[in-house]
Amino acid sequence: MLRFLLKRLALTIPTFVALMFVTFVAIRMVPGDPVEVRTGERGISPERLAQFRHELGLDQPVWKQFADYAWGLLHGDFGTSVVTNERVLTEFLQLFPATLELAFFAMVFAILIGIPAGVMAALKRGSVFDQTLMGLSLTGFSMPIFWWGLLLIMLVSERLGWTPVSGRIDLIKFYFEPVTGFMLIDALLSDQAGAFKSAFHHLMLPMIVLGTVPLATLARMTRSSMLEVLSEDYVRTAYAKGLSPFRVIGLHALRNALIPVVTIIGLQVGSLMAGAVLTETIFSWPGVGKWLIESIGRRDYPALQGGILLISSIVIVVNLTVDMLYGFINPRIRHGQ
Amino acid sequence: MSHFRKTGLAALSFALLLGASAVSAKTLVYCSEGSPENFTPALNTTGTSFDAARPVYNQLVEFERGSTKVVPALAESWTTSPDGLEITFKLRKGVKWHSVTGFKPTRDMNADDVLFSFERQSKADHPYAKISGGKYDYFADMGMTKLLKSLVKKDDYTIVMTLSEPNAPILANLAMDFASIHSAEYAEALLKSGKPEQFDQVPVGTGPFSFITYQKDAVIRFKANKEFWGEKALIDDLVYAITPDPTARYSKLKANECQFAAYPRPADLAEMQKDPSLKVISQSGLNIAYWAFNVTKKPFDDKRVRQAMNMAIDKAAIMRDVYLGAGTAAINFIPPTLWSYNTTVKDYPYDPAKAQALLKEAGVTAPLDIDLWYMPVQRPYNPNAKRIAEMMQADLAKIGVNAKLVTYEWGEYRKRAQQGEPTTVQLGWTGDNGDPDNFFFLRGCAAARPGGQNISKWCNEEFDSRLKKAATLTDPKERTKLYEEMQAIMKEDAPDMTIAHSIVFEVMRKEVEGYKQSPLGGHKFIGVDIK
Numbered sequence: 091m092l093r094f095l096l097k098r099l100a101l102t103i104p105t106f107v108a109l110m111f112v113t114f115v116a117i118r119m120v121p122g123d124p125v126e127v128r129t130g131e132r133g134i135s136p137e138r139l140a141q142f143r144h145e146l147g148l149d150q151p152v153w154k155q156f157a158d159y160a161w162g163l164l165h166g167d168f169g170t171s172v173v174t175n176e177r178v179l180t181e182f183l184q185l186f187p188a189t190l191e192l193a194f195f196a197m198v199f200a201i202l203i204g205i206p207a208g209v210m211a212a213l214k215r216g217s218v219f220d221q222t223l224m225g226l227s228l229t230g231f232s233m234p235i236f237w238w239g240l241l242l243i244m245l246v247s248e249r250l251g252w253t254p255v256s257g258r259i260d261l262i263k264f265y266f267e268p269v270t271g272f273m274l275i276d277a278l279l280s281d282q283a284g285a286f287k288s289a290f291h292h293l294m295l296p297m298i299v300l301g302t303v304p305l306a307t308l309a310r311m312t313r314s315s316m317l318e319v320l321s322e323d324y325v326r327t328a329y330a331k332g333l334s335p336f337r338v339i340g341l342h343a344l345r346n347a348l349i350p351v352v353t354i355i356g357l358q359v360g361s362l363m364a365g366a367v368l369t370e371t372i373f374s375w376p377g378v379g380k381w382l383i384e385s386i387g388r389r390d391y392p393a394l395q396g397g398i399l400l401i402s403s404i405v406i407v408v409n410l411t412v413d414m415l416y417g418f419i420n421p422r423i424r425h426g427q
Numbered sequence: 428m429s430h431f432r433k434t435g436l437a438a439l440s441f442a443l444l445l446g447a448s449a450v451s452a453k454t455l456v457y458c459s460e461g462s463p464e465n466f467t468p469a470l471n472t473t474g475t476s477f478d479a480a481r482p483v484y485n486q487l488v489e490f491e492r493g494s495t496k497v498v499p500a501l502a503e504s505w506t507t508s509p510d511g512l513e514i515t516f517k518l519r520k521g522v523k524w525h526s527v528t529g530f531k532p533t534r535d536m537n538a539d540d541v542l543f544s545f546e547r548q549s550k551a552d553h554p555y556a557k558i559s560g561g562k563y564d565y566f567a568d569m570g571m572t573k574l575l576k577s578l579v580k581k582d583d584y585t586i587v588m589t590l591s592e593p594n595a596p597i598l599a600n601l602a603m604d605f606a607s608i609h610s611a612e613y614a615e616a617l618l619k620s621g622k623p624e625q626f627d628q629v630p631v632g633t634g635p636f637s638f639i640t641y642q643k644d645a646v647i648r649f650k651a652n653k654e655f656w657g658e659k660a661l662i663d664d665l666v667y668a669i670t671p672d673p674t675a676r677y678s679k680l681k682a683n684e685c686q687f688a689a690y691p692r693p694a695d696l697a698e699m700q701k702d703p704s705l706k707v708i709s710q711s712g713l714n715i716a717y718w719a720f721n722v723t724k725k726p727f728d729d730k731r732v733r734q735a736m737n738m739a740i741d742k743a744a745i746m747r748d749v750y751l752g753a754g755t756a757a758i759n760f761i762p763p764t765l766w767s768y769n770t771t772v773k774d775y776p777y778d779p780a781k782a783q784a785l786l787k788e789a790g791v792t793a794p795l796d797i798d799l800w801y802m803p804v805q806r807p808y809n810p811n812a813k814r815i816a817e818m819m820q821a822d823l824a825k826i827g828v829n830a831k832l833v834t835y836e837w838g839e840y841r842k843r844a845q846q847g848e849p850t851t852v853q854l855g856w857t858g859d860n861g862d863p864d865n866f867f868f869l870r871g872c873a874a875a876r877p878g879g880q881n882i883s884k885w886c887n888e889e890f891d892s893r894l895k896k897a898a899t900l901t902d903p904k905e906r907t908k909l910y911e912e913m914q915a916i917m918k919e920d921a922p923d924m925t926i927a928h929s930i931v932f933e934v935m936r937k938e939v940e941g942y943k944q945s946p947l948g949g950h951k952f953i954g955v956d957i958k
Contacts, residue, residue, distance in 0.1 A: 126838030128472050131806075131856055132568050133845050136878060142562060173464050175559045175624070184643050243678050255678040261646055261666050262454045268642060374670040376644035384462070384671075 098413055102406050110163065113398045114156055117391055124148070124172045124389040146172055159395065168400070169392030173385075178396035182378060186400075187271025188258070189377030192369065193362045195293055196301035197355070204305040205351065208312025209344065212320060223309060230306035235365050239299040239372040246295060253295050256374040260288045296373040300365050304358040311354045315347040322346075349416065356412030360405045453957050454664040455939070457950065458676040458685035462644045462669055465559055466630035468604035469548050472564050477604040478689075478950050482636035482649045482665055483525070484607035485657075487516055487541065487586075488598055492954055493943030495713070495765070495861020497598050500657075501536060501608055501633065502586075511593025511901060512576075516541075518584040523654040524610050525637035527629050529620075532612055536633050538580040543611035545578050554618055559627040565605035569859070570594075593899040595906060599860035604949070608633065635660045635953045644669055661941065661956035680705065680934065686957060687935040687942070689950065693753045693810060699934050706939065709932045711764050713858035713946045714808035715757055715866065716926040718799075718819070719883040724850050726791050733921040735785035736851070737775035739826045740819055740924060749814050750927055757925035759914045761866045764946055765858070766903070767910035772918050774925075783826045793827025800833045800852035802840060807948065808855035808929045815926065816853065844882045852882055853926075861947060863910045864898050870922060871895075885922035 125134065125142045134142075143149045147158060162169060168178040207227075211220040247255045254260070258273045266280035274293070277285035319325065320343055328338045367379035374380075378397055385393040463479035464471055471477060489500040499505075502516040518541070524532035547555045548563040549572065566572065574597065576589045590597065600606065613631045617623050630638045635657065636649035647667040651660035668685050670676045676688040677695050681704065691699060691707075700707050720727040720736065727733055742756050758774040761767070786795070801816035802809065809815065813834070820830040830851075835843060844852045859865050868874060872891040874881035890913050897909040917923075933944055941954045 121836035122838050126842060128562075129564065129838070129841070130472065131841065131854060131880075132564075133841055133878075133880060134564070135567075138567065145560075172560070175465070175627075181643070188645075240674055243675065248678055248681055251682070255682050255684055256670060256672075256675045257668060257679075257684070258645065261456055261668055261684075265648065267640065372672050372675060374645075374668070374672070374675060376642065376669070380644055380671065 095414065098410055102410065105406060106403070109399060109402045110160060110395075111156075113395050113402075114159060117394045118152070120386070120389070122389045124391060127387075127389045163399070168396035171385075171390055171393045173388050173390045173393070178392050179400075181381065181393065182397055182400050184271070185376060185378045185381050187268075188273070188375055189363075189366050189370070189379060191272045191274065192293070192296055192300060192375055192377060193359070193366055195297040196362060196365075197304060197358065199297050199301035200304035200308050200358070201355070204308030205312050205348075207305075208309040208314075208351075209316055209339070209347075211309065211313040212316035213339070215317060220313075224313070227306040227309045230302045231310075233302065235299060235303070235368045236372060238302060239295070239369060242295050242299060243372070254288075254292050256292075256296075256372070258289060258292050258375065259285065260292075264288060296369050296375055299372070300362065300369045303361065303365060304355075307354060307358065308351060311351050312347065315350050316343060319343045319347045352412055352415055356409045359408040363401050363405060452664060453662040454666060455662045455687065455952060455955060455957060456666045456668050456685040457952065458670040458679050458688040459647075459667045460669075460673070460676070460689045461671055463641075463647070465627040466638065466641075467559065467609070467627040468607050469544075469563050469566060470559055470561075470627060471604075474948060479647055479667060480607070480630060481604065481634075481949060481951060483630045483632035483634045483638050484604075484609075485522075485633050486602055486604075486606045486608060487518075488602045490602050490861065490945065490947065492951065493945060495599070495946050497602050497861075500602075501541075505598075507901065511899065512590050514588045514590070514597070515581075516586045516588065518586065519656060520584060522633050522656045523652075524613070524633060525631050525652065527631055527638065530613050530616055530631060532610065532631075534612060536608065536610075537583040538586050539583075539611045540608050541586050542578060542580055543614060544607065544609045545575065547609075548605070549575055549578075555614055555623060555626065558623045563605070565603065565859075569600045569603070569605070571600065593901075595898055595901055596860060596862040596864045599862040599865075603860055636665050658953060660953055662952070665952055677934075680936065683936060686939050687933075687950075687952075691932055691934045693751050693932075696753070696932055696934075704937055705934055706937050707932055707934050708942070708944055709930050710944050710946065711755055711762050712807060712929045712931040712948065713762055713765060713861065714855060714928055715760055715762065716754075716806075716808040716815075716853070716855040716929070717757070717760070717923040718926060719844075719852050719854060719923045720921070721847060721850050721852070721882070721884055722922055723847060723884045726789060726795070727850065729789045729791075730920055731785045731789040732791060734775065735782040735789070735826070736823075736828075737921055737924045738778045738782040738785070739828070740822050741777050742774075742926065743777065745815055745818055746927060748818070749811050750929065751810075752930075753810070753932065754927040754929045757927050758918075760870065760917055760923070760925060761863055761910075761914070762858075762928040765861065765863055765866070767863045767907040769911040769914040771911075772914050774918075775921075779822070779826050786826065786828075795828045797823075797828060797830050797850045798833050799823075799830040800840065800844065800849040802837065802853060803834045804837045806855055807857050807931075808927070809853065810929070812853050845878050845880060847877055847882070847884050849882075854882055855926075858947065863906070864894070867894050867897075867910065867913060870917065883922040885920070887916060887920055887922075890916045890920075 125139055147155060170177055171181060207223055211223045214220050243255055246252050264282055264285045269276050269279050273289040277289040325338060325343055328342055366377055367383055370377045370380040371383060382397050461475040463476040466480045468477055468480050485500045487500060487502040488497050491498045501519055501522060503519045505514055505516045507514050518538060522536040547553050548566040550556060574590050574594055576591045579587045581587055610631045614626055617626050635652055635655045637652045639648040639650050641647045649665040651663050670679060673690060673692045679685045680688045699705050720733045722728050746754055746756050759769060759772055799816050799819060801812040816832050820832060823830045844854060856866060856869060869880050870885055871894045872886035875884045875886045893909040893913050897906045900906050938958050940956050940958055
């Protein structure tokens with residue numbers, strides 16, 4: 091297991107370096123300049139433009155800019171935002187808890203509904219339930235997040251009034267300084283009556299929107315995996331031995347069926363981060379996704395480079411964890427067979 | 428009265444007061460469209476950042492609510508020397524600074540604060556000059572670097588500003604956000620504690636609202652300043668809920684999660700106006716969208732060709748199909764809401780036949796190939812430059828002109844336009860200070876140099892001499908006469924086709940009262956109440 095871990099860790103280094111290079115190059119290929127983009131119709135004099143570009147290091151050769159950037163990263167310096175002048179890491183850490191909270195609950199939503207739905211669909215293969223579920227999952231998978239989010243706001247928030255439109259908490263009724271950055275936890279810590287309920291209420295729609303695509307994916311994957319496992323000999327044997335359906339399905343079949351599903355969950359983290367960008371914008375959720383979108387428009391190179399690198403690192407770590415979990419679930423991998 | 432009774436009465440009053448405040452605390456939530464870069468207007472260029480800082484600050488002078496008229500603020504009076512070079516400001520006494528966590532002011536606003544606020548922007552060796560990036564774009568762009576010769580403190584409440592040349596718009600410049608007055612004492616305290624960057628993140632001002640907190644990308648909170656020197660706020664708490672998506676802002680407004688929403692989408696306006704719970708107000712924006720002709724490139728060096736282009740375009744169709752009623756067709760370079768607007772100037776008629784005849788007279792043979800540049804982004808004065816360009820292209824084709832549509836990334840577009848690269852180019856302008864000079868300088872000879880903001884590169888001596896003279900005069904009547912003449916000259920010589928002035932809409936809940944729309948576009952919540 092240790093060898094397995096070390097081997098996987100060694101692979102992350104070239105992945106990380108490649109990411110550094112790709113983000114650095116990709117951002118600079120977008121036309122526009124961080125200084126010029128601020129100035130609007132009035133423009134800027136050539137002297138001031140040169141001065142500001144020099145201060146930001148943009149007048150250096152590209153290879154030197156990359157070398158400085160890489161050197162900074164090795165020292166844990168992700169750079170300074172050209173817009174707010176704050177450290178990129180500081181901004182990221184301020185905003186990341188909001189994204190993490192949203193992504194976590196979106197994934198919980200997807201798992202709690204997607205996996206049982208997939209199991210039921212496999213058990214009732216070919217039934218109306220199975221076909222309906224697969225149809226819904228295809229729809230969920232295909233729907234653009236932006237459209238789905240706005241539709242839910244119109245129906246659920248506006249027409250029905252069941253949830254608030256956007257934001258993380260009722261701003262009129264509740265005010266407390268963030269402690270952890272996780273609104274649910276901070277609401278509990280604030281001791282203000284109704285704060286937790288308001289925070290959860292605000293989380294519901296964005297969680298559903300962001301969790302829809304993972305839910306659809308998990309439902310289909312679970313169904314497909316369960317069908318494969320249910321046709322195995324050992325399952326037939328377990329039934330023949332007189333084990334209850336609950337033990338056969340819940341303890342034997344599901345555990346084996348979950349192996350590819352766990353991998354999918356790990357891969358979903360990447361798409362959750364991508365989905366968070368749109369979800370956060372629609373629901374005014376102050377996370378890293380919204381921050382990155384704004385940084386693109388502002389050509390905030392350090393924020394973009396640092397932000398993308400940090401998110402990618404998290405995705406790498408999560409997938410590494412999933413691989414380890416994989417080894418735990420599947421003894422064959424754990425024992426190196 | 429016995430001690431016991433006094434204590435009891437005091438406790439009862441206190442309890443009643445607490446209860447009363449809890450019940451009657453008025454909170455206005457403003458759904459803003461974006462996050463501020465920081466809270467020091469001198470460092471910013473975007474309306475979003477200016478709006479975020481505005482509740483906290485005052486300037487020496489300010490624009491009267493809902494207008495561009497300059498009125499006293501932190502300076503309660505001023506006198507200008509006969510040569511126009513010296514302005515002596517008498518500062519208001521008893522103006523209190525806000526307190527924030529870790530800072531409690533020990534004195535009132537005085538001349539030291541004015542000196543600090545301007546010297547930070549003008550002196551490269553100022554201790555705060557480089558803090559938070561140190562880019563003072565508006566100070567430079569409004570010409571203050573050259574104009575402000577010196578700023579001297581005569582006493583604690585008298586400041587003498589000496590200019591390098593007489594300049595009529597200077598007072599209007601001093602009412603702009605970049606000229607906000609900051610606390611020198613706060614700055615010094617932060618420098619001593621090694622945290623100068625906090626100055627631009629946790630603002631201390633003299634304004635009607637004091638800053639409470641900013642949760643990044645989420646919410647900004649302000650509290651009414653009970654010690655404000657001017658008209659006290661009618662609300663207790665002001666909250667900016669940062670909501671980038673305009674559809675979400677509209678939904679929040681309908682759900683009463685916010686009471687005022689920034690920048691409504693034109694497509695939503697009709698529905699908003701029908702909604703009984705909402706109120707929509709509007710006024711002509713202090714802006715202009717134009718199509719400029721590069722007079723240094725043939726055949727646009729010929730006035731007849733430029734006039735022909737004016738007559739070839741169906742402006743009414745553009746207003747109907749692109750502006751969707753959110754704009755008025757522009758006749759002059761300045762909007763009708765700006766003083767000195769010349770109502771006698773007539774627009775060119777839409778007359779393709781006459782346009783063709785003029786081209787022929789000018790010796791232009793069809794087909795004439797030109798390039799027509801359009802902005803890649805939406806601007807306050809132009810909702811869809813590409814669509815306008817396409818409509819113009821179709822109109823021009825009817826008179827034998829082939830227009831090739833060209834665009835670049837926004838910063839690149841503007842840079843190339845200012846270099847004089849295009850033959851014809853769309854652009855526009857939003858007024859900064861309510862002074863006509865702030866528009867007309869865009870067609871002055873000084874701005875016609877390569878890289879200058881006069882993208883038509885038009886330099887007309889009659890126009891330019893009046894522009895220079897008007898900037899030095901202080902009598903509005905004399906300035907008005909010159910600006911009126913300039914508008915007539917511009918129309919006749921046609922360096923541009925003036926397209927439109929956009930109409931700016933604001934939407935709020937019906938319960939919101941007292942809001943006055945600023946012609947300059949910013950949002951101010953003093954005088955606003957919720958019924």
